[in-house]
Amino acid sequence: MTTVAALAPETTGAGTLLRAWRNRRNISQLDLALRADSSARHISFIETGRSRPSQEMVLRLAEHLDVPVRERNALLIAAGYAPVYPETPMDDPSMQALRTGMERLLTGYEPFPALVVDGMYNVQAANRGITMLLEGIDESLLRPPLNAMRITLHPGGLAPRIRNFLEWRGHLFAQMERQLALMRSSPLRALYDEVRHYPLPEGGREVACFGEHPPFALPMMIEHGGVVLSFISTIATFNTPMDVTVSELAVETFLPADPETVAQLRKLEP
Incomplete structure:
Protein backbone atom coordinates (compact mmCIF):
# COMPACT_ATOMS: atom_id res chain seq x y z
CA MET A 1 0.00 0.00 0.00
CA ALA A 79 2.24 25.79 6.10
CA GLY A 80 -0.17 23.62 8.09
CA TYR A 81 -1.24 21.24 5.32
CA ALA A 82 -0.90 17.50 4.85
CA PRO A 83 1.78 16.32 2.41
CA VAL A 84 0.39 15.41 -1.01
CA TYR A 85 3.25 13.39 -2.48
CA PRO A 86 3.38 9.71 -1.42
CA GLU A 87 6.60 7.81 -0.82
CA THR A 88 6.05 4.34 -2.23
CA PRO A 89 8.48 1.48 -1.48
CA MET A 90 10.17 0.09 -4.58
CA ASP A 91 8.86 -3.41 -3.80
CA ASP A 92 5.24 -2.20 -3.72
CA PRO A 93 3.06 -3.93 -6.37
CA SER A 94 2.15 -0.53 -7.80
CA MET A 95 5.82 -0.08 -8.78
CA GLN A 96 5.90 -3.21 -10.95
CA ALA A 97 5.65 -1.31 -14.24
CA LEU A 98 8.45 1.02 -13.14
CA ARG A 99 10.71 -1.87 -12.10
CA THR A 100 10.05 -3.70 -15.37
CA GLY A 101 10.80 -0.61 -17.40
CA MET A 102 14.05 0.06 -15.58
CA GLU A 103 15.21 -3.54 -16.01
CA ARG A 104 14.43 -3.40 -19.73
CA LEU A 105 16.38 -0.15 -20.05
CA LEU A 106 19.42 -1.50 -18.21
CA THR A 107 19.44 -4.77 -20.16
CA GLY A 108 19.23 -2.88 -23.44
CA TYR A 109 22.36 -0.91 -22.51
CA GLU A 110 24.52 -4.02 -22.11
CA PRO A 111 27.42 -4.73 -22.41
CA PHE A 112 28.02 -1.19 -21.14
CA PRO A 113 27.49 -0.65 -17.39
CA ALA A 114 24.29 0.96 -16.09
CA LEU A 115 22.47 1.07 -12.77
CA VAL A 116 19.64 2.77 -10.89
CA VAL A 117 20.21 4.35 -7.47
CA ASP A 118 17.87 6.01 -4.99
CA GLY A 119 18.40 9.23 -3.05
CA MET A 120 20.82 7.47 -0.69
CA TYR A 121 22.80 5.92 -3.57
CA ASN A 122 21.48 2.46 -2.74
CA VAL A 123 21.44 0.33 -5.88
CA GLN A 124 17.89 -0.53 -6.95
CA ALA A 125 18.84 -2.28 -10.20
CA ALA A 126 21.98 -2.96 -12.22
CA ASN A 127 22.96 -4.76 -15.40
CA ARG A 128 25.69 -7.27 -16.20
CA GLY A 129 28.09 -4.50 -17.15
CA ILE A 130 28.06 -3.33 -13.53
CA THR A 131 28.33 -6.89 -12.22
CA MET A 132 31.47 -7.35 -14.31
CA LEU A 133 33.14 -4.32 -12.71
CA LEU A 134 32.34 -5.61 -9.21
CA GLU A 135 34.39 -8.78 -9.59
CA GLY A 136 36.95 -9.18 -6.81
CA ILE A 137 35.78 -6.44 -4.43
CA ASP A 138 35.31 -7.02 -0.69
CA GLU A 139 32.25 -9.22 -0.10
CA SER A 140 31.14 -7.04 2.82
CA LEU A 141 30.40 -4.26 0.33
CA LEU A 142 28.11 -6.56 -1.65
CA ARG A 143 25.71 -7.25 1.20
CA PRO A 144 22.30 -5.61 0.72
CA PRO A 145 21.65 -2.82 0.45
CA LEU A 146 24.43 -2.25 -2.05
CA ASN A 147 25.55 1.37 -1.91
CA ALA A 148 27.19 2.86 -4.98
CA MET A 149 29.21 5.44 -3.03
CA ARG A 150 30.64 2.89 -0.61
CA ILE A 151 31.44 0.43 -3.40
CA THR A 152 33.22 3.11 -5.42
CA LEU A 153 35.14 4.94 -2.68
CA HIS A 154 35.99 2.21 -0.15
CA PRO A 155 39.58 0.89 -0.28
CA GLY A 156 38.11 -2.61 -0.43
CA GLY A 157 35.87 -1.63 -3.35
CA LEU A 158 36.61 -0.15 -6.74
CA ALA A 159 38.89 2.60 -5.42
CA PRO A 160 42.25 0.79 -5.91
CA ARG A 161 41.37 0.06 -9.55
CA ILE A 162 40.30 3.60 -10.50
CA ARG A 163 43.35 5.13 -12.19
CA ASN A 164 42.17 8.74 -11.77
CA PHE A 165 40.80 8.17 -8.29
CA LEU A 166 41.43 11.67 -6.90
CA GLU A 167 39.53 13.32 -9.74
CA TRP A 168 36.67 10.82 -9.61
CA ARG A 169 36.48 11.04 -5.83
CA GLY A 170 36.28 14.83 -6.03
CA HIS A 171 33.52 14.56 -8.65
CA LEU A 172 31.45 12.26 -6.42
CA PHE A 173 31.91 14.49 -3.36
CA ALA A 174 30.79 17.54 -5.37
CA GLN A 175 27.74 15.60 -6.54
CA MET A 176 26.77 14.71 -2.96
CA GLU A 177 27.38 18.28 -1.80
CA ARG A 178 25.00 19.62 -4.46
CA GLN A 179 22.41 17.12 -3.33
CA LEU A 180 22.84 18.06 0.33
CA ALA A 181 22.37 21.72 -0.58
CA LEU A 182 18.93 20.88 -1.96
CA MET A 183 17.58 18.61 0.75
CA ARG A 184 17.83 18.21 4.49
CA SER A 185 18.75 14.57 4.93
CA SER A 186 20.53 13.32 8.02
CA PRO A 187 21.13 9.84 6.50
CA LEU A 188 22.69 11.38 3.38
CA ARG A 189 24.85 13.68 5.51
CA ALA A 190 25.99 10.65 7.53
CA LEU A 191 26.87 8.77 4.33
CA TYR A 192 28.81 11.77 3.04
CA ASP A 193 30.77 12.06 6.29
CA GLU A 194 31.49 8.32 6.22
CA VAL A 195 32.87 8.11 2.71
CA ARG A 196 34.90 11.32 3.08
CA HIS A 197 36.85 9.63 5.87
CA TYR A 198 37.74 6.51 3.88
CA PRO A 199 41.53 6.25 3.57
CA LEU A 200 42.99 6.62 0.12
CA PRO A 201 43.96 3.32 -1.50
CA GLU A 202 47.56 2.61 -2.40
CA GLY A 203 48.43 4.85 -5.32
CA GLY A 204 45.24 6.80 -4.75
CA ARG A 205 47.07 10.12 -4.69
CA GLU A 206 48.07 9.75 -8.32
CA VAL A 207 46.45 12.00 -10.91
CA ALA A 208 45.82 10.48 -14.31
CA CYS A 209 47.47 11.97 -17.38
CA PHE A 210 45.12 12.31 -20.35
CA GLY A 211 47.79 13.13 -22.94
CA GLU A 212 47.61 15.80 -25.63
CA HIS A 213 43.87 15.47 -26.16
CA PRO A 214 41.95 15.69 -22.86
CA PRO A 215 38.49 14.06 -22.82
CA PHE A 216 35.36 16.16 -23.36
CA ALA A 217 34.14 15.17 -19.87
CA LEU A 218 35.81 13.65 -16.82
CA PRO A 219 36.07 9.90 -17.40
CA MET A 220 36.21 7.14 -14.84
CA MET A 221 39.32 5.17 -15.78
CA ILE A 222 39.10 1.76 -14.16
CA GLU A 223 41.30 -1.30 -14.50
CA HIS A 224 39.59 -4.59 -15.25
CA GLY A 225 41.38 -7.79 -16.15
CA GLY A 226 44.65 -5.97 -16.77
CA VAL A 227 43.02 -3.48 -19.17
CA VAL A 228 42.06 0.11 -18.40
CA LEU A 229 38.47 0.90 -19.34
CA SER A 230 37.40 4.51 -19.69
CA PHE A 231 33.78 5.66 -19.16
CA ILE A 232 31.87 8.91 -19.24
CA SER A 233 29.02 8.92 -16.71
CA THR A 234 25.57 10.26 -17.57
CA ILE A 235 22.65 10.58 -15.14
CA ALA A 236 18.94 10.66 -16.01
CA THR A 237 15.98 11.34 -13.73
CA PHE A 238 12.22 11.13 -14.20
CA ASN A 239 10.31 14.12 -15.55
CA THR A 240 7.56 15.57 -13.32
CA PRO A 241 7.62 12.86 -10.64
CA MET A 242 4.53 12.58 -8.44
CA ASP A 243 6.09 10.30 -5.84
CA VAL A 244 9.00 11.01 -3.47
CA THR A 245 10.67 7.67 -4.21
CA VAL A 246 10.48 8.14 -7.97
CA SER A 247 11.70 11.74 -7.72
CA GLU A 248 14.94 10.56 -6.11
CA LEU A 249 15.71 7.71 -8.52
CA ALA A 250 18.61 8.25 -10.90
CA VAL A 251 19.59 6.11 -13.87
CA GLU A 252 23.36 6.25 -14.33
CA THR A 253 24.86 4.94 -17.54
CA PHE A 254 28.56 4.62 -18.34
CA LEU A 255 29.32 5.55 -21.92
CA PRO A 256 32.60 4.21 -23.31
CA ALA A 257 34.99 7.14 -23.69
CA ASP A 258 37.19 5.59 -26.35
CA PRO A 259 37.10 2.87 -29.04
CA GLU A 260 39.42 0.63 -27.01
CA THR A 261 36.86 0.40 -24.20
CA VAL A 262 34.11 -0.46 -26.68
CA ALA A 263 36.22 -3.22 -28.22
CA GLN A 264 37.17 -4.67 -24.84
CA LEU A 265 33.58 -4.77 -23.61
CA ARG A 266 32.46 -6.43 -26.82
CA LYS A 267 35.02 -9.17 -26.18
CA LEU A 268 33.57 -9.73 -22.71
CA GLU A 269 30.02 -10.22 -23.99
CA PRO A 270 28.73 -13.73 -23.26
Whole structure:
Protein backbone atom coordinates (compact mmCIF):
# COMPACT_ATOMS: atom_id res chain seq x y z
CA MET A 1 0.00 0.00 0.00
CA THR A 2 1.31 3.44 -0.91
CA THR A 3 2.24 5.47 2.13
CA VAL A 4 2.66 9.19 2.60
CA ALA A 5 6.19 10.33 3.39
CA ALA A 6 6.64 10.65 7.14
CA LEU A 7 8.15 14.00 7.94
CA ALA A 8 8.70 15.54 11.34
CA PRO A 9 6.76 18.76 11.97
CA GLU A 10 8.80 21.76 10.94
CA THR A 11 9.73 24.43 13.46
CA THR A 12 10.51 26.81 10.60
CA GLY A 13 7.55 28.56 9.00
CA ALA A 14 6.62 28.07 5.35
CA GLY A 15 7.42 31.71 4.59
CA THR A 16 10.98 31.39 5.87
CA LEU A 17 11.51 28.19 3.90
CA LEU A 18 10.09 29.73 0.72
CA ARG A 19 12.33 32.78 1.10
CA ALA A 20 15.34 30.49 1.53
CA TRP A 21 14.46 28.62 -1.66
CA ARG A 22 13.91 31.89 -3.54
CA ASN A 23 17.29 33.21 -2.44
CA ARG A 24 18.91 29.91 -3.35
CA ARG A 25 17.48 30.20 -6.86
CA ASN A 26 18.53 33.87 -7.02
CA ILE A 27 15.02 35.01 -7.94
CA SER A 28 13.51 38.31 -6.81
CA GLN A 29 10.08 38.54 -5.20
CA LEU A 30 8.82 40.33 -8.30
CA ASP A 31 10.15 37.67 -10.68
CA LEU A 32 8.62 34.90 -8.58
CA ALA A 33 5.32 36.75 -8.42
CA LEU A 34 5.22 37.14 -12.20
CA ARG A 35 5.95 33.44 -12.70
CA ALA A 36 3.35 32.36 -10.15
CA ASP A 37 0.66 34.82 -11.32
CA SER A 38 0.74 36.64 -8.00
CA SER A 39 2.10 39.98 -6.71
CA ALA A 40 5.39 40.93 -5.07
CA ARG A 41 3.36 42.28 -2.15
CA HIS A 42 1.66 38.92 -1.61
CA ILE A 43 4.99 37.05 -1.86
CA SER A 44 6.46 39.43 0.70
CA PHE A 45 3.53 38.88 3.07
CA ILE A 46 3.92 35.08 2.75
CA GLU A 47 7.66 35.22 3.44
CA THR A 48 7.26 37.43 6.51
CA GLY A 49 4.38 35.36 7.90
CA ARG A 50 1.78 38.13 7.52
CA SER A 51 -0.19 35.97 5.11
CA ARG A 52 -0.78 32.22 5.16
CA PRO A 53 -0.48 30.78 1.65
CA SER A 54 -3.09 28.37 0.37
CA GLN A 55 -2.10 24.81 -0.39
CA GLU A 56 -2.35 25.62 -4.08
CA MET A 57 -0.06 28.63 -3.67
CA VAL A 58 2.54 26.61 -1.75
CA LEU A 59 2.64 24.02 -4.53
CA ARG A 60 2.70 26.67 -7.25
CA LEU A 61 5.60 28.54 -5.67
CA ALA A 62 7.45 25.28 -5.03
CA GLU A 63 7.09 24.34 -8.69
CA HIS A 64 8.43 27.67 -9.93
CA LEU A 65 11.31 27.44 -7.46
CA ASP A 66 12.08 23.90 -8.61
CA VAL A 67 11.87 22.58 -5.05
CA PRO A 68 12.54 18.81 -4.79
CA VAL A 69 9.41 16.73 -4.21
CA ARG A 70 10.40 15.63 -0.70
CA GLU A 71 10.95 19.26 0.29
CA ARG A 72 7.57 20.25 -1.18
CA ASN A 73 5.97 17.96 1.39
CA ALA A 74 8.04 19.73 4.07
CA LEU A 75 6.78 23.11 2.83
CA LEU A 76 3.19 21.92 3.00
CA ILE A 77 3.63 20.68 6.55
CA ALA A 78 5.25 23.96 7.57
CA ALA A 79 2.24 25.79 6.10
CA GLY A 80 -0.17 23.62 8.09
CA TYR A 81 -1.24 21.24 5.32
CA ALA A 82 -0.90 17.50 4.85
CA PRO A 83 1.78 16.32 2.41
CA VAL A 84 0.39 15.41 -1.01
CA TYR A 85 3.25 13.39 -2.48
CA PRO A 86 3.38 9.71 -1.42
CA GLU A 87 6.60 7.81 -0.82
CA THR A 88 6.05 4.34 -2.23
CA PRO A 89 8.48 1.48 -1.48
CA MET A 90 10.17 0.09 -4.58
CA ASP A 91 8.86 -3.41 -3.80
CA ASP A 92 5.24 -2.20 -3.72
CA PRO A 93 3.06 -3.93 -6.37
CA SER A 94 2.15 -0.53 -7.80
CA MET A 95 5.82 -0.08 -8.78
CA GLN A 96 5.90 -3.21 -10.95
CA ALA A 97 5.65 -1.31 -14.24
CA LEU A 98 8.45 1.02 -13.14
CA ARG A 99 10.71 -1.87 -12.10
CA THR A 100 10.05 -3.70 -15.37
CA GLY A 101 10.80 -0.61 -17.40
CA MET A 102 14.05 0.06 -15.58
CA GLU A 103 15.21 -3.54 -16.01
CA ARG A 104 14.43 -3.40 -19.73
CA LEU A 105 16.38 -0.15 -20.05
CA LEU A 106 19.42 -1.50 -18.21
CA THR A 107 19.44 -4.77 -20.16
CA GLY A 108 19.23 -2.88 -23.44
CA TYR A 109 22.36 -0.91 -22.51
CA GLU A 110 24.52 -4.02 -22.11
CA PRO A 111 27.42 -4.73 -22.41
CA PHE A 112 28.02 -1.19 -21.14
CA PRO A 113 27.49 -0.65 -17.39
CA ALA A 114 24.29 0.96 -16.09
CA LEU A 115 22.47 1.07 -12.77
CA VAL A 116 19.64 2.77 -10.89
CA VAL A 117 20.21 4.35 -7.47
CA ASP A 118 17.87 6.01 -4.99
CA GLY A 119 18.40 9.23 -3.05
CA MET A 120 20.82 7.47 -0.69
CA TYR A 121 22.80 5.92 -3.57
CA ASN A 122 21.48 2.46 -2.74
CA VAL A 123 21.44 0.33 -5.88
CA GLN A 124 17.89 -0.53 -6.95
CA ALA A 125 18.84 -2.28 -10.20
CA ALA A 126 21.98 -2.96 -12.22
CA ASN A 127 22.96 -4.76 -15.40
CA ARG A 128 25.69 -7.27 -16.20
CA GLY A 129 28.09 -4.50 -17.15
CA ILE A 130 28.06 -3.33 -13.53
CA THR A 131 28.33 -6.89 -12.22
CA MET A 132 31.47 -7.35 -14.31
CA LEU A 133 33.14 -4.32 -12.71
CA LEU A 134 32.34 -5.61 -9.21
CA GLU A 135 34.39 -8.78 -9.59
CA GLY A 136 36.95 -9.18 -6.81
CA ILE A 137 35.78 -6.44 -4.43
CA ASP A 138 35.31 -7.02 -0.69
CA GLU A 139 32.25 -9.22 -0.10
CA SER A 140 31.14 -7.04 2.82
CA LEU A 141 30.40 -4.26 0.33
CA LEU A 142 28.11 -6.56 -1.65
CA ARG A 143 25.71 -7.25 1.20
CA PRO A 144 22.30 -5.61 0.72
CA PRO A 145 21.65 -2.82 0.45
CA LEU A 146 24.43 -2.25 -2.05
CA ASN A 147 25.55 1.37 -1.91
CA ALA A 148 27.19 2.86 -4.98
CA MET A 149 29.21 5.44 -3.03
CA ARG A 150 30.64 2.89 -0.61
CA ILE A 151 31.44 0.43 -3.40
CA THR A 152 33.22 3.11 -5.42
CA LEU A 153 35.14 4.94 -2.68
CA HIS A 154 35.99 2.21 -0.15
CA PRO A 155 39.58 0.89 -0.28
CA GLY A 156 38.11 -2.61 -0.43
CA GLY A 157 35.87 -1.63 -3.35
CA LEU A 158 36.61 -0.15 -6.74
CA ALA A 159 38.89 2.60 -5.42
CA PRO A 160 42.25 0.79 -5.91
CA ARG A 161 41.37 0.06 -9.55
CA ILE A 162 40.30 3.60 -10.50
CA ARG A 163 43.35 5.13 -12.19
CA ASN A 164 42.17 8.74 -11.77
CA PHE A 165 40.80 8.17 -8.29
CA LEU A 166 41.43 11.67 -6.90
CA GLU A 167 39.53 13.32 -9.74
CA TRP A 168 36.67 10.82 -9.61
CA ARG A 169 36.48 11.04 -5.83
CA GLY A 170 36.28 14.83 -6.03
CA HIS A 171 33.52 14.56 -8.65
CA LEU A 172 31.45 12.26 -6.42
CA PHE A 173 31.91 14.49 -3.36
CA ALA A 174 30.79 17.54 -5.37
CA GLN A 175 27.74 15.60 -6.54
CA MET A 176 26.77 14.71 -2.96
CA GLU A 177 27.38 18.28 -1.80
CA ARG A 178 25.00 19.62 -4.46
CA GLN A 179 22.41 17.12 -3.33
CA LEU A 180 22.84 18.06 0.33
CA ALA A 181 22.37 21.72 -0.58
CA LEU A 182 18.93 20.88 -1.96
CA MET A 183 17.58 18.61 0.75
CA ARG A 184 17.83 18.21 4.49
CA SER A 185 18.75 14.57 4.93
CA SER A 186 20.53 13.32 8.02
CA PRO A 187 21.13 9.84 6.50
CA LEU A 188 22.69 11.38 3.38
CA ARG A 189 24.85 13.68 5.51
CA ALA A 190 25.99 10.65 7.53
CA LEU A 191 26.87 8.77 4.33
CA TYR A 192 28.81 11.77 3.04
CA ASP A 193 30.77 12.06 6.29
CA GLU A 194 31.49 8.32 6.22
CA VAL A 195 32.87 8.11 2.71
CA ARG A 196 34.90 11.32 3.08
CA HIS A 197 36.85 9.63 5.87
CA TYR A 198 37.74 6.51 3.88
CA PRO A 199 41.53 6.25 3.57
CA LEU A 200 42.99 6.62 0.12
CA PRO A 201 43.96 3.32 -1.50
CA GLU A 202 47.56 2.61 -2.40
CA GLY A 203 48.43 4.85 -5.32
CA GLY A 204 45.24 6.80 -4.75
CA ARG A 205 47.07 10.12 -4.69
CA GLU A 206 48.07 9.75 -8.32
CA VAL A 207 46.45 12.00 -10.91
CA ALA A 208 45.82 10.48 -14.31
CA CYS A 209 47.47 11.97 -17.38
CA PHE A 210 45.12 12.31 -20.35
CA GLY A 211 47.79 13.13 -22.94
CA GLU A 212 47.61 15.80 -25.63
CA HIS A 213 43.87 15.47 -26.16
CA PRO A 214 41.95 15.69 -22.86
CA PRO A 215 38.49 14.06 -22.82
CA PHE A 216 35.36 16.16 -23.36
CA ALA A 217 34.14 15.17 -19.87
CA LEU A 218 35.81 13.65 -16.82
CA PRO A 219 36.07 9.90 -17.40
CA MET A 220 36.21 7.14 -14.84
CA MET A 221 39.32 5.17 -15.78
CA ILE A 222 39.10 1.76 -14.16
CA GLU A 223 41.30 -1.30 -14.50
CA HIS A 224 39.59 -4.59 -15.25
CA GLY A 225 41.38 -7.79 -16.15
CA GLY A 226 44.65 -5.97 -16.77
CA VAL A 227 43.02 -3.48 -19.17
CA VAL A 228 42.06 0.11 -18.40
CA LEU A 229 38.47 0.90 -19.34
CA SER A 230 37.40 4.51 -19.69
CA PHE A 231 33.78 5.66 -19.16
CA ILE A 232 31.87 8.91 -19.24
CA SER A 233 29.02 8.92 -16.71
CA THR A 234 25.57 10.26 -17.57
CA ILE A 235 22.65 10.58 -15.14
CA ALA A 236 18.94 10.66 -16.01
CA THR A 237 15.98 11.34 -13.73
CA PHE A 238 12.22 11.13 -14.20
CA ASN A 239 10.31 14.12 -15.55
CA THR A 240 7.56 15.57 -13.32
CA PRO A 241 7.62 12.86 -10.64
CA MET A 242 4.53 12.58 -8.44
CA ASP A 243 6.09 10.30 -5.84
CA VAL A 244 9.00 11.01 -3.47
CA THR A 245 10.67 7.67 -4.21
CA VAL A 246 10.48 8.14 -7.97
CA SER A 247 11.70 11.74 -7.72
CA GLU A 248 14.94 10.56 -6.11
CA LEU A 249 15.71 7.71 -8.52
CA ALA A 250 18.61 8.25 -10.90
CA VAL A 251 19.59 6.11 -13.87
CA GLU A 252 23.36 6.25 -14.33
CA THR A 253 24.86 4.94 -17.54
CA PHE A 254 28.56 4.62 -18.34
CA LEU A 255 29.32 5.55 -21.92
CA PRO A 256 32.60 4.21 -23.31
CA ALA A 257 34.99 7.14 -23.69
CA ASP A 258 37.19 5.59 -26.35
CA PRO A 259 37.10 2.87 -29.04
CA GLU A 260 39.42 0.63 -27.01
CA THR A 261 36.86 0.40 -24.20
CA VAL A 262 34.11 -0.46 -26.68
CA ALA A 263 36.22 -3.22 -28.22
CA GLN A 264 37.17 -4.67 -24.84
CA LEU A 265 33.58 -4.77 -23.61
CA ARG A 266 32.46 -6.43 -26.82
CA LYS A 267 35.02 -9.17 -26.18
CA LEU A 268 33.57 -9.73 -22.71
CA GLU A 269 30.02 -10.22 -23.99
CA PRO A 270 28.73 -13.73 -23.26
